[in-house]
Amino acid sequence: MAVASVVIPTGQWLAPDDGTRWWFDSGSAALDFAYTGSIVAEQADGGPRDDSGAGVELLHSLDNLIAWLAERFGSVQGAPRPGDLDDARGLRDSIARLAVASSLGEELAASDIDIVNLFAATPDVPPALSGGTRQAGHASVRTQQALSTLAREAVRLFGPEAGGRIRSCSAEDCSLIYLDTSRAGSRRWCSMQRCGNRAKVRKHRAKAASAA
Numbered sequence: 001m002a003v004a005s006v007v008i009p010t011g012q013w014l015a016p017d018d019g020t021r022w023w024f025d026s027g028s029a030a031l032d033f034a035y036t037g038s039i040v041a042e043q044a045d046g047g048p049r050d051d052s053g054a055g056v057e058l059l060h061s062l063d064n065l066i067a068w069l070a071e072r073f074g075s076v077q078g079a080p081r082p083g084d085l086d087d088a089r090g091l092r093d094s095i096a097r098l099a100v101a102s103s104l105g106e107e108l109a110a111s112d113i114d115i116v117n118l119f120a121a122t123p124d125v126p127p128a129l130s131g132g133t134r135q136a137g138h139a140s141v142r143t144q145q146a147l148s149t150l151a152r153e154a155v156r157l158f159g160p161e162a163g164g165r166i167r168s169c170s171a172e173d174c175s176l177i178y179l180d181t182s183r184a185g186s187r188r189w190c191s192m193q194r195c196g197n198r199a200k201v202r203k204h205r206a207k208a209a210s211a212a
């Protein structure tokens, strides 16, 4: 019998305009949530807009929200309230602004901290043991509980524990923000398959050019 603690899977598909989807694992469900909207893409270091596909609004409707949450929390039940979508976007945008500030080493805005704290203070998705006679925990997740769990994740993310591990991709033309969860703290890229390999290719070409 496994303990079903609330571990939220991370990562999601981003879809650039050219149609080549790629998997971006930000390392944190709260950061993944930030990447369902445009703020992280618009604010990040003001550089040229990259081709990552980040910055597209993924939460157009309550159905989009429920589907996004269900992929991480199992089925989301109970009638969602009309205000849930606005709540979710508000929390999401605050997390996004905090992520940008954090990656740049800037001060976190008190107004965004207030919003995260407000959601984190409400009941979250409870951990549950499997094997009981009643359906518990994940089977009855409500939207607001899921938002609370994401907010609590954000509290950990922007608290002292993660110190210095929220960074942006090392590639010049990419500003995606991630939480470095590697033991050595050595993650440099949004994705090895994407920016990591491109950097390798560039390095190889430069080497070949200077040898020629």
Ligand SMILES: [Zn+2]
Pocket (backbone or CB within 6 Å): 169, 170, 171, 174, 175, 176, 189, 190, 191, 194, 195
């Ligand atoms: Zn990158």
